[in-house]
Amino acid sequence: MSQASLSSSQTTKPTRQEVSRDILYIIVGSLIQAIGYSVFVAPSEIVPGGIYGITITLNHITKGVFSFMPNGVPIGITALFFNIPLMILAAKKLGLSSGWKTALTFTLISIFTDTTSYLMKQQCLVPEDRILAAVYGGAIIGVGVFIIFQAGGTSAGTDVVARVIANGRNIKLSNAIVVVDSIVVLLGLLAFKDWTVPLYSWLTIFVYGKVVDFFQPENPKRAVFIVSTKTEALHDLLVGELNLRGTIINAKGLYKGRQREIIFLITERKILPLLKSSVLEIDPSAFISTMDASHDPAEVFLDEDA
DSSP, X not given: OOGGGOEEOOOOOOOHHHHHHHHHHHHHHHHHHHHIIIIIIXXXXXXXXXXHHHHHHHHHHTTTTBTTBTTOSOHHHHXXXXXXXXXXXXXXXXXXXXXXXXXXXXXXXXXXXXXXXXXXXXXXXXXXXXXXXXHXXXXXXXXXXHHHHHTTOOOOTHHHHHHHHHTTTTOOHHHHHHHHHHHXXXXXXXXXXXXXXXXXXXXXXXHHHHHHHHHOOSOSEEEXXXXXXXXXXXXXXXXXXXXXXXXXXXXXXXXXXXXXXXXXXXXXXXXXXXXXXXXXXXXXXXXXXEEEOSOGGGGGGTOTTO
16 A cells, blocks of 8 residues: 555535536436446346346347337336336345435436437347347446446445345355346347347446546545544444445554544445444444555455355
């Protein structure tokens, strides 16, 4: 860890300007994601995991089934019906706070996806080249996801299911997400009965991940120090709800020499907004400091029960 990478600040209530900026990021990011789904991925019969992988599969299965929806169930609106209960599940099982950004994100993506799909008449921009559709679709979705991350939001989806599965179990969240998304891709294989579907789908997922990494080249892990007088309540939040591991450091104040407890943990950068808001909900006077984590194996030493 370098001293230059250290950033320490007391998290305060966001200003109106910050909220407006976040809303703008969410609108732009949602529109970009929707273009990736509706203009490249869905018309090319690519199943990119997640909720939209499920709804693209359902759209294919229901084509010609209902007279009032000859082109199948709408991808965006169907995704909205999946995301609403997942949002409720997250709030109930994971203690999700500041969920308005996530709710706004998945609602806008649903609206934009069906709107652009209608305007494009469900046609792919590159109808004769599924490789281009897979690559550019994944890249565009990745850009949209990164912009939404900048606003501290997420698009909910199957990562909520993965977090519920991993919560309280000795299962890595990243592994749970890979398993859940792979199941969705394989469902696409069963629905389309075409071996090229999962191959193009995994290419899209790979490109999407690489684009997010490209725009956010920093270490995705952050070391977090939390100074609070309510460490017991924060233990229940961090371990029980957010499925994080860490250690408590006994320290003494430099000025008055008072004994203090500092919670130290390492988490993914994208979890920080949720972590900070949840901690301050329990202890508004908590002090939170973060810095880049040097390497992932540090997690091994954080908790004897990990």
